Amino acid sequence: MAIIPLQLKTLFTLDTPKCECDNFHSVEESILVSCLSRNFLCGESKKLFEMDPNYISLEAWEHVSTFVTYIWFFVLSMVIFAANMLIGHNAIPSLIKSQHIPGSLNKMRIPLYGVSVVAFVAAIYFALTAFQGGRAAIKLIYPDFWI
Template sequence: MHEVDPGFISPYAWSLIGENLIYLILFVGSMLVMALCMAFSLGFIPSLVTTGHIPSSLGKIRLPLLLIGAAAGVSAAAMLFIMLPGMKEALDTIYTRYLI
């Protein structure tokens, strides 16, 4: 069985990947928070209030959820802009040629 050896990746490239991996994890987490907040504030809560499954007083939680979702979206965009230059540098270090 032929195994792939990551020996061609230099320690510098591994450090670049490691530095930017935390931003990738935070980006995914921020996107999940944003998606859940938006789904609950724009979809589930209004529907459940309309059908009477939850009291209408819970409809007041929509605005804070929207604000949390918006803040998570802004933080996801910030993580993306912080992460992309470092990941490009890491990929440039690993793959020196784009065309074979």
């Protein structure tokens, strides 16, 4: 704390009780803190803007494992989706038009599109399931989070 000369200290009077915040009265240097921190001065144990993590339990690790597993399934299904769309929508028509493959292979496009749709729906399912597991893990580790 800085030392305040006696003349300046007499200008500041403490009209407000120690644990009160009042904007209409001047305060002493030892009470020059914001109203938000008055809870700490008065001994109240409110943690206003803190995010202290809890102990990471086995249940939280299971949710993290679910998140990681389903994210890998999401990536795999997106690769399957992209590969089938690339082959069915780009490669086959181009190769048929340039006559590198016979035109009868054009029938292969429909099953490739079907696999693409199934892989895309699976990717959406895996992403939603992964983030549910991730959110559950965050709730267990950080019970009061601002997300």
